Every structure is written in C-alpha cells, then in structure tokens.
Amino acid sequence: MKRRSLNALMAAVAISAGLAATPAAAAWPDKPISLVVPYAPGGTADALARLIAQHLGPKLNTSVVVVNKAGASGIIGASSVAQATPDGYTVLYDATPLSINPHLQKMPFDPQKDLTPVSLVAVTPMLLVVPKSSPYNSIQDLIKAAKEKPGKLTFSSGGQGTVQYMGAELFNQGAGIKMLHVPYKSGGPGLMAIVSGEVDLGFGNLPALTGHVSNGLVKPLAITSGQRNANFPHVPTIAESAVKGYETYEWNGMFVPSGTPASVVSRLQGAVKEVLAIPEVKAKFDNLGSRVVASTPDEFRKYLDTESAKWAATVKSADIKKE
Secondary structure, three states, X not given: OHHHHHHHHHHHHHHHHHHHHHHHHHOOOOOOEEEEEOOOOOOHHHXXXXXXXXXXXXXXXXXXXXXXXXXXXXXXXXXXXXXXXXXXXXXXXXXXXXXXXXXXXXXXXXXXXXXXXXXXXXXXXXXXXXXXXXXXXXXXXXXXXXHHOOOOOEEEEOOOOOHHHHHHHHHHHHHOOOOEEEEOOOHHHHHHHHHHOOOOEEEEEHHHHHHHHHOOOEEEXXXXXXXXXXXXXXXXXXXXXXXOOOOOEEEEEEEEEOOOOHHHHHHHHHHHHHHHOOHHHHHHHHHHOOEEOOOOHHHHHHHHHHHHHHHHHHHHHHOOOOO
C-alpha cells in the first residue's frame, strides 16, 4: 500500500512538473530581444531593421533593441549571433553578404549549419549608375566601351563581400566584358566615388541612390530586378536590355542561432509577418523600392541555397581566389 501511494505521489509530481514546464516554454519572450545588425548605422539594412524592431516589440509584448556590430562585410556581427545562446533572445538581421562571404574567405562559422533562417524580409534591387558627366547614356553604350577597352572601365563597391561587387561581376560575365573593381571601405564612399567621377560606374541599392538620381548627380542606366521598378519606370532592366536572365537583389532576412526551439522560430516568424503586413510598414518599404516577402523559414532556406549557388558560380567564373 505504501509503495502504491509513493508511486502515485511521484507520478503526480512528474505531471505537475510537466505542466509547469509548458507555460515556461510558452512564456517566450519574457525579456528584451537583441536584433543584431552586422553593418554600420545609417545603411539600408539598419534602417529597415529599426523599422521592424519598432513594431515587432509590441507584437511580442517586449522590447526589441537594435545592436550594430559592424565589420568584415557583416562577418563579425553574424558570427556573434551564430555563437550566441539559442534561446530566441539574440536575432540576426542580415543581408546578401551572408551568401557571398563563404565563397570568398574562410569563415569563423558555417552560416548553413550555425544559423536557422526565420524569414526573408524583403528584396531590394540595385541600379547600375554612371556619373552625370559620363559619356554613356545607355547600358549598350557602356558595354560597347567596355569591349573596346577591356579592363579599363572601373566600378566601385563597398568591399569584397558586397552584392555591389558580385552584382557587377555577374554583369561582366553575362555581357562578356571585363571591368576593373575598385573596392572602398564601405558602401557610402563607394557611391561617392561614382558621384565624383573617380570611377566610371557602380551598382547601388535604390534607397542609397534614389536621392542622387533625383538630384541629377548620377545617371541610371539599368536596374537589376527581373521587372521594372515602379519608382523608376523608365529605367530598363539589365535582363531586357543586355543580359537575358540577369536578376540580382540585396536581400534582408532574419536568423537565430541553430538549436533555437522550433516554437520560438515559428512565433518570431509569425510576428515578423504581421509587422510586414502593417500598411505603414509596407508603405515605407515600397517608398524605398523594396519588395516585402515575409517568407516562411523553409522558403527562406531554399532561397539561400539558390543565392549561395549563384555566387559560388560567379566567384569561380571570375577566378577570385578564396582568402
């Protein structure tokens, strides 16, 4: 009788412990969340991350604090998240360099193994622009000049792992031309090099270039999206005017450390999707020329696989040696 009573007591304790554990798991989040942006303040990724954080906090009944950890084309900040405790309180807001860097240099972490995709937030096309004083008024003019002077035309970028660099290399390969890459420490100086005429051309995303185009400081020759953009309806796509099938974006997406509970990933993705559906938020993305995606984790992983394969092939074709 005593043994039966003891067994019953132990079973009751176990059930009670199980019931107590469920609310604890469901309580996430019960403290502030850090949203790590691995780039300097003031850029497109930083601006969009702050916009999302502003609305994501109330959706999750907590505060979401943006933390900038810039350096090494995003590697420093992304690495800090990959190595963080997988409890849902450290989230990464990253961009296209995360798909490019592994093919250019040795990484302190494996993005595919050490990070779990949450959602592809949005994609933003780039413009191919030249200085206002440039003799080139169309992408055909540019290609013709590049073929006549192989390796002489220069293009800027914000550094080795940026989509501005890789997008230009992809264009080189598709158009059958060769141009000289001039890297700068970040995207801002790279764009100013175009404005000042230090280089012949460059690629930059719409938020960074719209003001320069409006003020007549640069001339847009083409856009990298698959279709023309509503903000620049008269600018042809590279695909329609020069390189069939060309399509490249600066994407923004969210990740958590691998091992983060699936329930947390699901709730976070759901909250992000709700935020991106807010008319005010969507309008700001539209005004910047960005297309909201708000994907599922699985959809984002498939997109990342495609991006990685594209940039791996681009690096190989350009014969860029891994550092």
